[in-house]
Amino acid sequence: MDATALLALMQTRRSVRRYSERPVSQTALGRLFEAARWAPSAHNRQPWRFAALVEPEPRLRLAEAMGARFRRDLLADGLAPDEVERQVARSVARIGGAPAVIVVFLSMADMNRYPDVRRQSLEREMAAQSVALAVQNMLLMAHAQGLGMCWMCAPLFCPDVVRETLGLPPDWEAQALLTVGYPAEARSKDRAPLEAKVRWF
Numbered sequence: 001m002d003a004t005a006l007l008a009l010m011q012t013r014r015s016v017r018r019y020s021e022r023p024v025s026q027t028a029l030g031r032l033f034e035a036a037r038w039a040p041s042a043h044n045r046q047p048w049r050f051a052a053l054v055e056p057e058p059r060l061r062l063a064e065a066m067g068a069r070f071r072r073d074l075l076a077d078g079l080a081p082d083e084v085e086r087q088v089a090r091s092v093a094r095i096g097g098a099p100a101v102i103v104v105f106l107s108m109a110d111m112n113r114y115p116d117v118r119r120q121s122l123e124r125e126m127a128a129q130s131v132a133l134a135v136q137n138m139l140l141m142a143h144a145q146g147l148g149m150c151w152m153c154a155p156l157f158c159p160d161v162v163r164e165t166l167g168l169p170p171d172w173e174a175q176a177l178l179t180v181g182y183p184a185e186a187r188s189k190d191r192a193p194l195e196a197k198v199r200w201f
């Protein structure tokens with residue numbers, strides 16, 4: 001394994017929010033799931049679950065259902081109706097218009113169960129950490145294939161809407177949504193220097 005190439009892959013990956021019309025093949029999507037499968041996870045329980053939305057109809061249906069909840073939340077925040085509609089339309093366009101969408105879930109079905117809230121909540125945290133690692137594998141694999149992706153946190157705010165709209169099992173807790181497609185934008189981002197983040201002992 002070439003460490004320089006791996007680092008370059010990590011450094012050049014960006015969140016991509018605009019995509020070309022080019023469709024994403026099942027083979028390319030399959031590689032993303034294979035990358036996810038090999039992520040480390042707490043007790044190797046693999047608490048990730050995924051819904052691949054490759055057809056336009058379920059993508060739009062989900063985008064609109066989530067948009068309805070988003071609208072309700074923003075109106076309850078007291079935002080002006082025009083601004084609410086602008087934000088909802090943007091969200092629906094991003095999700096409904098992406099060439100492919102992967103919804104990421106966490107399932108506690110195979111995780112340990114504890115009688116006390118403290119350990120149970122830590123177990124859940126471990127599951128969430130594991131799911132995030134699976135997503136990072138997917139983000140890097142997407143980039144390695146010339147695809148762009150963006151993590152959207154929206155489903156975290158309406159897990160019931162996502163589960164009901166897609167008709168998924170009750171233990172599938174929505175965590176994130178990944179838009180996928182071939183990039184139609186080039187972005188640059190920097191990172192804070194390591195000095196502020198690492199302490200050596």
Ligand SMILES: Cc1cc2nc3c(=O)[nH]c(=O)nc-3n(C[C@H](O)[C@H](O)[C@H](O)COP(=O)(O)O)c2cc1C
Pocket residue numbers: 013014015016017150151152153154187189
């Ligand atoms: C937990 C998490 C939640 C995120 N939520 C959103 C989101 O809702 N919408 C969005 O456009 N980007 C979202 N992002 C992408 C970040 O904005 C992006 O990773 C960050 O700005 C760094 O940019 P880069 O990925 O291009 O390096 C999210 C990323 C993470 C890890």
